Amino acid sequence: MDNTLKISDNLIALARSTEEKIKPILNKINDIEEFNSMKVLSAFINNKISTEHFNGSTGYGYGDIGREAIENVYKDIFKAEKALVRSQFISGTHALTVALFALLRPNDTLLSITGTPYDTLHEVIGIKDNPSSLKSYGINYEEIDLINNDFDYEKIKEVITSQKIKVIEIQRSKGYSTRKSISIDKVKEVIKFIKNIDNEIIIMIDNCYCEFVTKIEPIEVGADIVVGSLIKNLGGGIAPNGGYIVGKETLVNLAAERLTVPGEGIEVGPTLGINKQILQGIFLAPSVVASALKTAVFTSKILEEKGYKVEPKYNEERVDIVQNIIFEDENKLIKYCEGIQNASPIDSFATPYPWDMPGYDDKVIMAAGCFTSGSSIELSCDGPLRYPYIAYQQGALTYQYGKIGVLKALSNIENNN
Ligand SMILES: *Cc1c(COP(=O)(O)O)cnc(C)c1O
Numbered sequence: 001m002d003n004t005l006k007i008s009d010n011l012i013a014l015a016r017s018t019e020e021k022i023k024p025i026l027n028k029i030n031d032i033e034e035f036n037s038m039k040v041l042s043a044f045i046n047n048k049i050s051t052e053h054f055n056g057s058t059g060y061g062y063g064d065i066g067r068e069a070i071e072n073v074y075k076d077i078f079k080a081e082k083a084l085v086r087s088q089f090i091s092g093t094h095a096l097t098v099a100l101f102a103l104l105r106p107n108d109t110l111l112s113i114t115g116t117p118y119d120t121l122h123e124v125i126g127i128k129d130n131p132s133s134l135k136s137y138g139i140n141y142e143e144i145d146l147i148n149n150d151f152d153y154e155k156i157k158e159v160i161t162s163q164k165i166k167v168i169e170i171q172r173s174k175g176y177s178t179r180k181s182i183s184i185d186k187v188k189e190v191i192k193f194i195k196n197i198d199n200e201i202i203i204m205i206d207n208c209y210c211e212f213v214t215k216i217e218p219i220e221v222g223a224d225i226v227v228g229s230l231i232k233n234l235g236g237g238i239a240p241n242g243g244y245i246v247g248k249e250t251l252v253n254l255a256a257e258r259l260t261v262p263g264e265g266i267e268v269g270p271t272l273g274i275n276k277q278i279l280q281g282i283f284l285a286p287s288v289v290a291s292a293l294k295t296a297v298f299t300s301k302i303l304e305e306k307g308y309k310v311e312p313k314y315n316e317e318r319v320d321i322v323q324n325i326i327f328e329d330e331n332k333l334i335k336y337c338e339g340i341q342n343a344s345p346i347d348s349f350a351t352p353y354p355w356d357m358p359g360y361d362d363k364v365i366m367a368a369g370c371f372t373s374g375s376s377i378e379l380s381c382d383g384p385l386r387y388p389y390i391a392y393q394q395g396a397l398t399y400q401y402g403k404i405g406v407l408k409a410l411s412n413i414e415n416n417n
Pocket residue numbers: 091092093094118120171172173174175206208209229
């Protein structure tokens with residue numbers, strides 16, 4: 001037993017036997033990591049990345065060759081026409097907001113076909129009143145729920161044939177909901193279905209948490225524009241902030257003009273010295289995502305062995321890096337999050353408390369002892385304080401640290417019972 005971490009010998013033994021059982025799954029993750037590493041390295045080589053690209057710009061940020069190189073690397077990785085990768089995006093939500101405001105005009109209609117979008121988008125869209133929402137500009141919104149964790153094809157057909165839809169949003173990761181995340185195969189099928197009916201509809205993907213989890217990204221299956229955060233998968237735990245938008249050139253240009261200024265668009269935006277971190281982050285991202293996935297698989301199996309409900313199961317195909325543990329018990333959710341916090345490299349001594357976070361409807365408990373504030377590619381665990389008390393755990397910069405964090409969290413539950 002380690003004197004600081006105080007993880008019992010019984011739990012260590014359970015961890016060993018769990019690891020034996022998940023070995024084939026871990027090997028599959030290695031295979032995906034290798035594939036995506038080749039993809040990233042090829043993008044670096046093809047774009048002749050050099051130390052001169054580490055130099056940043058200030059002020060307007062004209063002629064920042066590092067920024068342009070980063071955007072070309074992202075463009076290649078996603079097989080997109082164009083990429084916008086900027087620290088001026090303050091979060092994934094901001095990147096999604098910029099994309100939505102860039103694509104939609106008064107009287108246009110936005111349709112979500114994955115049910116109600118992520119909590120922080122409610123005020124953006126106007127599902128929850130806000131004087132600056134899309135709705136306040138006269139932009140309509142409709143949503144279609146999933147049925148049995150798949151798209152409601154009949155309803156989609158009905159809606160897109162009876163009225164003109166400008167943008168369809170597909171959120172792959174489940175967010176704070178109980179549905180399953182949407183696989184790339186399902187995305188492919190529904191895009192084909194939609195484009196067959198109306199080829200003009202813009203398909204926008206909320207790709208948060210899904211990058212590098214599989215070998216294929218959404219543009220390869222027909223998506224028009226894809227959006228995500230740099231303090232999740234693609235930042236590799238190194239990028240200090242930012243977001244990305246990739247896709248069709250015309251659409252990415254519209255997003256750039258909304259982010260900066262009409263008429264200046266993608267040409268401006270100082271990088272303020274973070275180019276090296278963005279490049280190093282995307283370089284490490286295939287491995288960091290693999291570590292997060294291994295941690296998720298380990299968590300799923302060991303908590304199942306302990307009798308908890310988990311989603312996904314350890315051997316299910318994964319779409320994102322999020323692991324749910326359905327505690328059905330408020331105290332257990334809180335104790336688990338405390339344990340994750342106490343096994344963090346930063347702020348291990350802090351105690352997470354449920355609080356009213358801006359943008360979220362219920363009180364949320366968040367455990368995160370991260371090098372980058374708010375980073376959720378680092379081991380973090382959170383959950384809204386509502387039945388069935390689900391923990392949403394994601395990340396781990398390395399599998400070993402992830403595993404230790406989970407064992408500490410389990411210890412924290414056991415020591416309090
Ligand atoms: C994390 C996330 C976002 C954006 O969150 P930020 O915290 O604003 O970066 C949006 N959609 C989904 C599905 C997410 O997981």
